[in-house]
Amino acid sequence: MADPYDRRTTVISRTVTRVVVPIILVTSIALLLQGHNLPGGGFIGAVLTATAFVLVYVVFGMDFLQSRVLDVSADEDEYHDLVSGYRWVFGAGLALAVASGLVPTVLGAPFLTQGVLFLEHLPLYGELEVASALAFDLGVYFTVVGGLLTILGEVGNE
Template sequence: MNGSSGRTTVISRTVARIVVPIILVTAIALLFRGHNLPGGGFIGAVLAAAAFALVYIIFGLEFIQREVLAIKPDGSEQHRLVETYRWMASLGLAIAVGSSLAPLAFGAPFLTQGVLFLEHLPLYGELEVASAFAFDLGVFFAVVGGLLTIVAEVGNE
């Protein structure tokens, strides 16, 4: 069975193994381009949560605990999994709020974006680092944690 719930087919498990990495790469690409182009933390997080939900549906809770989160079985796995997701959502909220309030310390308005250009980098040339990425990253973690908490709670019912 290889960690699957036994209710899925070989085709669905194979498709999931192919599709989930593509969804996650797309989610990360949307996260990284969000401060300049359409995309960002929210839509990237929705895609990432969809990928994890697909893994949860196809392979089961035990696979996520054992292979993704490295949780050893001890009888309280569902509770520990939900606590991990809640912690992720809380961390994301803290990052988003912190990055929103940081400009106030420098006398700038709330949510002001700063940009740093790193030039003459080996193999890359120039890199633009925007402070809006920290906000997008916080939103990403908050949404992924929130959605996966919902999926885990509903899946437990």
């Protein structure tokens, strides 16, 4: 029996998408995590994550994205729950980004002052540097992913 999600694309595009999407997602996480020390960060990582979702949507369709990737049924009410979930991710990311900037002011430092914590004697890593800028990058990441997926969901439903 033919898969209903293979309706309008070629085998090549479906195969390339299945190979490329995990690579895009791993690259986006790598860019997110190196953002406070090297070029990259929350914005570019989020754009890459949204690009992976857009690629799945274009090749397989919104129904596939909802039912197979995000595990949500394609009913009309479920669609609104999905978009409201994207909006919740947007709001949570915005709150995290603002909170990460306000915490230093509560502690008497200027807005968005960065602090660094060195974790030592870790298995496999030895020493790990954790900067407070990572919280801001995570907030930006969730804000951009939530915003772009909301747009994708709204436009894709049209």
